[in-house]
Amino acid sequence: MKVVVRVLLVAAIILLGYLSWESIQGMERFNREVEKRDNAVIQRLVDIRTTQVAYRSQTGTYTPNFDELANFIKTGKVASVARSGDLTEAQLEAGMTEERAMTIIRGGNESAIRDAGLWDDTKNAPQLVRDSIFAPASEVLFPDRRVNPDSLAFVPFGQGTRFEMAVDSLVTGSGYPIQVFEAKTPYTTYLSDLDRKLVGQKIQEVLDRPGNRYPGMMVGSLEVANNNAGNWE
Numbered sequence: 001m002k003v004v005v006r007v008l009l010v011a012a013i014i015l016l017g018y019l020s021w022e023s024i025q026g027m028e029r030f031n032r033e034v035e036k037r038d039n040a041v042i043q044r045l046v047d048i049r050t051t052q053v054a055y056r057s058q059t060g061t062y063t064p065n066f067d068e069l070a071n072f073i074k075t076g077k078v079a080s081v082a083r084s085g086d087l088t089e090a091q092l093e094a095g096m097t098e099e100r101a102m103t104i105i106r107g108g109n110e111s112a113i114r115d116a117g118l119w120d121d122t123k124n125a126p127q128l129v130r131d132s133i134f135a136p137a138s139e140v141l142f143p144d145r146r147v148n149p150d151s152l153a154f155v156p157f158g159q160g161t162r163f164e165m166a167v168d169s170l171v172t173g174s175g176y177p178i179q180v181f182e183a184k185t186p187y188t189t190y191l192s193d194l195d196r197k198l199v200g201q202k203i204q205e206v207l208d209r210p211g212n213r214y215p216g217m218m219v220g221s222l223e224v225a226n227n228n229a230g231n232w233e
Contacts, residue, residue, distance in 0.1 A: 045217060050141050069149070070153070185216050
């Protein structure tokens with residue numbers, strides 16, 4: 001009888017040890033998978049923000065429409081400034097500014113440019129160059145990797161779910177209206193197939209923090225002007 005009890009006790013200890021080890025391993029696997037998915041969602045939100053900012057610079061407004069953002073990446077042009085030459089210290093000390101210099105240079109009068117001391121004899125051309133060059137939006141916005149414009153709207157690991165995106169206007173403390181946008185998705189969209197208890201704990205941790213925290217990933221805000229910051233930053 002004592003032998004049987006001892007065997008059962010050893011088996012129970014081994015089982016408890018295994019369950020404890022598996023619990024720790026399960027949490028680590030969960031955290032690794034959540035981190036992978038969080039990073040993928042964050043990257044997509046950063047791409048949305050990058051495109052929205054460029055879209056606004058060209059059109060004067062944000063858009064709540066993902067099709068417009070996708071079309072902008074495919075066919076839009078983004079201006080970049082080709083810059084060469086600088087004012088010398090002597091010119092700056094004499095009161096010359098870059099704005100004034102470029103006004104003279106853009107006037108196209110070589111004599112006036114020479115008289116202002118802004119002609120470079122070695123290049124036989126004006127000293128400063130500040131030209132706007134328009135290049136395809138996809139090349140300017142994403143120079144180091146390819147982004148599929150048609151995937152911009154969809155949440156990674158979200159099984160076809162689209163991000164929520166909206167545009168609005170806020171009045172600043174100075175009384176001036178500014179346009180804002182936000183794009184977001186809750187954790188449940190892209191973590192729903194993971195351990196429900198652990199996902200619930202992740203959500204509750206966010207809700208328990210001070211302030212009105214969003215239980216998911218979000219960039220920008222319709223409630224406060226936050227310079228298009230992400231809630232992970």
